[in-house]
Amino acid sequence: TPLAEPPYLKGLNPPQREAVLTTEGPVLMLAGAGTGKTAALTARLAHLLYTRRAWPSEILAVTFTNKAAREMKERVGRLVGDAVEGMPWLGTFHAIGAKMLRRHAELVGLQSNFTILDTDDQLRLLKQLIVAADLDEKRFPARALAGLIDEWKNKGLTPADIDAGESERYANGRGGELYEQYQARLKAVNACDFGDLLLHTLTVLRTHRDVLEQYQNRFKYIMVDEYQDTNSVQYLWLRLLAQARRNIACVGDDDQSIYSWRGAQVENILRFEKDFPGAAVIKLEQNYRSTPHILGAAGGVIANNSGRLGKQLWTELDVGEKVRVVGVWDGPEEARRVGDEIDSCRRAGKSLDDVAILVRASHQTREFEDRFIAIGMPYKIVGGFRFYERAEIRDALAYLRVVNQPADDLAFERIVNVPKRGLGDKALAKLHQLARRTGAPLTHAAARILDTDELTPQARRALGNLVGDIARWRDMARELPHPELARQLLDESGYTAMWQAEKSAEAAGRLENLSELVRAMEEYESLGAFLEHVSLVMDKEGAAQDPQVTIMTIHAAKGLEFDTVFLAGWEEGLFPSQRALDEGGTRSLEEERRLAYVAITRARRLAVILHAANRRIYGQWTSSIPSRFVNELPAEHIDSETTMSGGASLWQANWSERADPFADVGRGTGRGPGWQRAAGTLDSGKPGGDWKSRTFSAAPTRIVESRAPSVSIGNK
Numbered sequence: 001t002p003l004a005e006p007p008y009l010k011g012l013n014p015p016q017r018e019a020v021l022t023t024e025g026p027v028l029m030l031a032g033a034g035t036g037k038t039a040a041l042t043a044r045l046a047h048l049l050y051t052r053r054a055w056p057s058e059i060l061a062v063t064f065t066n067k068a069a070r071e072m073k074e075r076v077g078r079l080v081g082d083a084v085e086g087m088p089w090l091g092t093f094h095a096i097g098a099k100m101l102r103r104h105a106e107l108v109g110l111q112s113n114f115t116i117l118d119t120d121d122q123l124r125l126l127k128q129l130i131v132a133a134d135l136d137e138k139r140f141p142a143r144a145l146a147g148l149i150d151e152w153k154n155k156g157l158t159p160a161d162i163d164a165g166e167s168e169r170y171a172n173g174r175g176g177e178l179y180e181q182y183q184a185r186l187k188a189v190n191a192c193d194f195g196d197l198l199l200h201t202l203t204v205l206r207t208h209r210d211v212l213e214q215y216q217n218r219f220k221y222i223m224v225d226e227y228q229d230t231n232s233v234q235y236l237w238l239r240l241l242a243q244a245r246r247n248i249a250c251v252g253d254d255d256q257s258i259y260s261w262r263g264a265q266v267e268n269i270l271r272f273e274k275d276f277p278g279a280a281v282i283k284l285e286q287n288y289r290s291t292p293h294i295l296g297a298a299g300g301v302i303a304n305n306s307g308r309l310g311k312q313l314w315t316e317l318d319v320g321e322k323v324r325v326v327g328v329w330d331g332p333e334e335a336r337r338v339g340d341e342i343d344s345c346r347r348a349g350k351s352l353d354d355v356a357i358l359v360r361a362s363h364q365t366r367e368f369e370d371r372f373i374a375i376g377m378p379y380k381i382v383g384g385f386r387f388y389e390r391a392e393i394r395d396a397l398a399y400l401r402v403v404n405q406p407a408d409d410l411a412f413e414r415i416v417n418v419p420k421r422g423l424g425d426k427a428l429a430k431l432h433q434l435a436r437r438t439g440a441p442l443t444h445a446a447a448r449i450l451d452t453d454e455l456t457p458q459a460r461r462a463l464g465n466l467v468g469d470i471a472r473w474r475d476m477a478r479e480l481p482h483p484e485l486a487r488q489l490l491d492e493s494g495y496t497a498m499w500q501a502e503k504s505a506e507a508a509g510r511l512e513n514l515s516e517l518v519r520a521m522e523e524y525e526s527l528g529a530f531l532e533h534v535s536l537v538m539d540k541e542g543a544a545q546d547p548q549v550t551i552m553t554i555h556a557a558k559g560l561e562f563d564t565v566f567l568a569g570w571e572e573g574l575f576p577s578q579r580a581l582d583e584g585g586t587r588s589l590e591e592e593r594r595l596a597y598v599a600i601t602r603a604r605r606l607a608v609i610l611h612a613a614n615r616r617i618y619g620q621w622t623s624s625i626p627s628r629f630v631n632e633l634p635a636e637h638i639d640s641e642t643t644m645s646g647g648a649s650l651w652q653a654n655w656s657e658r659a660d661p662f663a664d665v666g667r668g669t670g671r672g673p674g675w676q677r678a679a680g681t682l683d684s685g686k687p688g689g690d691w692k693s694r695t696f697s698a699a700p701t702r703i704v705e706s707r708a709p710s711v712s713i714g715n716k
């Protein structure tokens with residue numbers, strides 16, 4: 001008889017055990033959310049170490065985030081003790097790629113102490129190349145090229161692999177040529193970018209059989225979590241490493257593939273069985289995380305996607321509370337409502353660590369942050385920055401500070417060459433000298449230095465324009481409402497255009513953040529009052545060890561779980577995003593739906609979904625309708641309530657009563673023409689001031705019959 005069962009096997013169900021104990025040969029674990037995939041993978045790691053099948057340095061384990069890597073290390077540490085200390089190859093693809101590349105840098109023409117460039121450096125370099133190639137950077141922005149190169153790298157394409165068709169995607173066919181030059185420049189300065197961390201290692205493995213064999217021998221076992229979100233280069237890299245021993249275990253869920261915009265290919269799951277014939281395919285069907293209502297709600301939504309591999313899920317947990325769907329009047333009410341609910345959770349003795357707010361777009365966090373600061377609710381933003389700490393927000397604030405306060409040198413320094421206007425380090429040094437000599441702030445020195453011949457003509461022109469602009473903005477500040485000032489300033493300075501030139505999803509997010517900033521300003525009396533608020537907000541850093549509510553995007557929440565989850569902004573145009581709607585077709589819409597599935601399945605006990613009837617988008621009030629995903633929630637798993645009438649008729653009545661010129665209430669067009677008031681004229685930030693004090697009988701949100709969900713819920 002075997003000795004007492006090792007601790008890591010305790011409580012695992014039969015398929016999980018199979019995943020742990022099938023150590024040899026390829027293993028594919030495909031299963032829905034919360035079925036213990038990550039738990040099984042962690043136990044498998046513990047098992048390999050505990051039974052001495054491999055030393056820690058002989059296991060390659062890939063997680064999706066650094067946080068997940070840390071957690072896995074901790075969990076294995078608890079299971080098998082110190083053995084985990086030396087797990088050098090447990091981490092994200094990028095971390096592991098960087099480590100390998102340092103060892104073999106010379107094989108791709110780098111030295112082992114190469115620098116990893118950040119986006120700014122990368123863009124500066126690309127811009128130089130674009131100019132040197134006699135191209136107009138305005139027509140062919142560096143950011144567009146950066147995005148394209150990134151895409152190629154994610155696909156595992158080196159410059160030699162770029163054909164004429166691909167090359168055509170930038171500057172009339174010159175994309176390939178510039179890619180090649182970029183790679184050459186990087187080598188010359190002994191640097192690489194993020195994409196290179198994997199592409200270069202792939203090149204090394206492909207071109208140096210001895211190195212490949214060394215790693216194939218070293219890695220006795222390979223494991224990959226969140227496998228559905230690997231992209232091509234990651235896949236090719238894994239396949240090479242695993243080819244010899246074929247001891248590779250991947251776990252994933254096709255329904256949770258949410259990174260196709262970054263090149264992830266869910267098809268990698270299907271390829272796996274082809275590339276590793278005879279793989280043990282293990283299905284997990286028992287969900288340990290969520291109540292039946294939560295699973296039923298999530299299953300009802302995802303059932304609307306086509307082409308799924310399809311999975312059954314069941315749970316033994318008590319039926320619990322239904323998913324709550326709450327309709328509110330507008331964004332501020334949404335934040336207030338969530339704040340109140342969390343406050344009652346806290347008073348009922350729940351820890352704030354067990355509560356999360358998940359948003360579709362990062363700009364949505366701002367409203368919650370402001371509210372939580374106002375009521376003293378500790379919170380943290382995970383997987384991103386607090387709103388006012390984001391780079392684009394700091395830039396915009398710096399512009400506003402310079403206008404508000406001429407002596408704000410720090411702010412001036414931040415924006416003097418953002419966007420790039422040809423004011424290099426030399427010009428700045430001269431400016432600093434003069435400022436020091438005369439004891440004047442930089443803005444004054446800037447005006448004075450224009451009368452000298454200390455600057456190059458180009459720098460002088462650029463600085464002259466900036467000084468003129470700042471003076472004009474100061475004048476405007478006396479007349480214009482401050483949100484309007486901000487809007488114009490961001491346009492005239494070229495700051496907005498800088499981000500518009502970049503067509504990436506990230507840049508779109510930054511633009512949304514800027515709109516949100518302008519929106520936030522409308523809630524304050526003056527520019528000064530707003531800036532005061534911001535500096536107070538920035539100062540508040542809760543002690544990290546105190547319990548805090550977590551606010552994060554759904555993307556960042558992948559793999560995590562919380563007792564109570566608030567899902568904010570489930571409206572057409574926000575979630576699914578306007579981008580997905582504009583693109584048409586089902587591809588992006590289905591990815592949004594998978595996001596909805598990921599979002600709901602983060603909850604253990606309670607999920608609350610919110611949608612507002614009005615949002616201010618790009619400074620304009622827009623009526624919105626509940627997300628189609630709300631309508632896809634099966635009626636038997638939800639409780640709906642609204643704090644006002646769901647229909648447009650009452651608003652119309654209200655508006656026409658007041659003979660308001662904005663009475664043409666838009667009906668359900670999302671971002672529509674909708675009903676809008678001129679920007680900057682809103683006083684209280686709420687349409688129809690007294691409106692809120694009236695209560696209406698709750699009319700249920702429209703619920704359509706659920707289509708047959710592929711998730712069967714039952715207490716086995």
Ligand code: ATP
Pocket residue numbers: 011012013016031032033034035036037038039040253256287288289558559560561
């Ligand atoms: P996701 O798809 O969201 O990444 P997952 O499949 O990786 O989910 P886990 O995070 O591993 O799921 O597990 C979900 C929850 O279920 C965790 O709280 C975990 O501790 C618990 N769990 C996993 N397996 C078991 C089990 N056999 N018995 C009891 N609880 C379990």
Ligand code: MG
Pocket residue numbers: 037038039559
């Ligand atoms: Mg997981």
